[in-house]
Amino acid sequence: MQLQISMVLLVVLVFSVILPARCKVANSNTNSHVNSWRDLFFGSKWLSPAAPRIRESKFLPIFALVPIGPGTCSAPSGEQGNCIPNKDCVLRNGIPAGPCGGGYGVCCIFLQTCGGIIRENSTYFVNPNHPDIFDGTGSCQVTIQKLHPDICQLRLDFDMFSVAPPEAANHLCNQDQLLISGGSPTPTICGSATGDHMYVDAGLGQSSQIILSIITSGSFPRLWRIRVTQIHCGSISRADQGCLQYYTAISGRVRSFNYNTVAGRQLSNQDYSICIRNERNFCGIQYNACPDLENNRSRAFTITGNSNNPVPTIVGGGGGGGPGGAPPTNTNGCISDWLLIGCIRSADRIPPLPGCEDRVCGGTFSAEAGMLAKTVQSSVRPFRLYFHTDGVEAPNDIDNRGFCLDYVQQPCTSGF
Ligand SMILES: *[C@@H]1O[C@H](CO)[C@@H](O)[C@H](O)[C@H]1NC(C)=O
Ligand SMILES: *[C@@H]1O[C@H](CO)[C@@H](O)[C@H](O)[C@H]1NC(C)=O
Ligand SMILES: [Ca+2]
Secondary structure, eight states: OHHHHHHHHHHHHHHHHHHHHHOOOOOSSOHHHHHHHHHHHHTTGGGOTTOOHHHHHTTHHHHHHOOOOSSEEEOTTSOEEEEEOHHHHHHTTOEEEEEEGGGTEEEEEEEEOTTOEEOSTTEEEEOTTTTSOBOOOEEEEEEEOOSSTTEEEEEEEEEEEEOOOOOTTTOOOOSOEEEEESSSOOOOBOSBOTTOEEEEEOOSSSSOOEEEEEEEOSOOOBEEEEEEEEEETTOTTOOOTTOSEEEOSSEEEEEOTTOOTTTOOOOSSOEEEEEEOOOTTEEEEEEEEOOOSSOSSOOSEEOSSBTTSOOOEEESSOSOOOGGGOOOSOOSSSSSSEEEEEEEEETTOSSOOSOOEEEEEESSOOSSSBSOOOOEEEOOSSEEEEEEOOSOOTTTOBSOOEEEEEEEEEETTSOO
């Protein structure tokens, strides 16, 4: 241990004394990164005090030739790693997973599980026994420390996330749940979220920490592998303020957590927004319910009602409270669970209907009440969807799966 520490000190000292005068290494990263890169490109040869200047210069072209970006690489097992020298990987408790950068480094994977502290960019929070299942109970948490005070957001990519589903009556995450504390509020999720993502606001200052906890009870074959990426305040990959999910393509797919047309249960107590970056020269957006290949009658949009029966589109907040703050008397509106998209209209109406709607729920996706699923369009910018569910399903709302929508941004020329 002592020896390791003095080795590190020696290396740092040598790097900081000798190198700054000689070579310019991209200094956008932290000091430890810079050291790693110097080490990576210059190996141990330059350490020799006798090495003549001319010899060192021989290594400079290598730097120019090896096209490694900011140091990300893919491991054969699919994880993303950081391309760094092998010995740095070991020192930083990473797992070397094959060569990268033309053989100058290893693709170093960082994994943490229960009780771990995340101090490296692109670290995976995995279940105990990963990649095998975990059938234990308790609370498994990792603490995320910012790499730099200038980190504003974290992106969580659920490469794999499968924990016990919500209970059947009210779709509450009573058995298992993922909780995120220390950042902006996030919905509690359970069930499956493989392929989904979340952005968490990391707050100001170096000291703020974010804790991811997965709380489990009862038996279930759980699996999770969540990649945690740290995003600089000035990064172009930073999501807009307040967006739990952020999409940056002209077309794509948005869906609720635990969505699955066969057995997914729409999660209760959700309240968040999904943002779609308005791409240049696009002025509007269209949404369609995703294809549902598993059911005879599509369940791609089943938010309220008993989705074992045909349920129409319901639009508007409607149903407001009775006199004197009494509970709503008219339930024919989206008052418990809904998706909100600013001023939506059906795309098939030419000319478009003068009125538009915001909230939509029921069991058929359209901007008009009825049993016919339709393409829906909006030109309200920024493009955002707000999803809200309360804490109750039974007895009126049964087997709702949530929503899955395909979106396509519309060019400014096509009437938007
Ligand atoms: C973390 O890695 C991602 C790429 O995986 C990169 O875009 C981002 O800038 C990195 N963050 C920091 C703080 O280095
Ligand atoms: C599918 O729906 C059609 C029309 O409602 C019905 O006639 C048919 O029996 C259904 N098939 C199955 C497998 O449920
Ligand atoms: Ca509900």
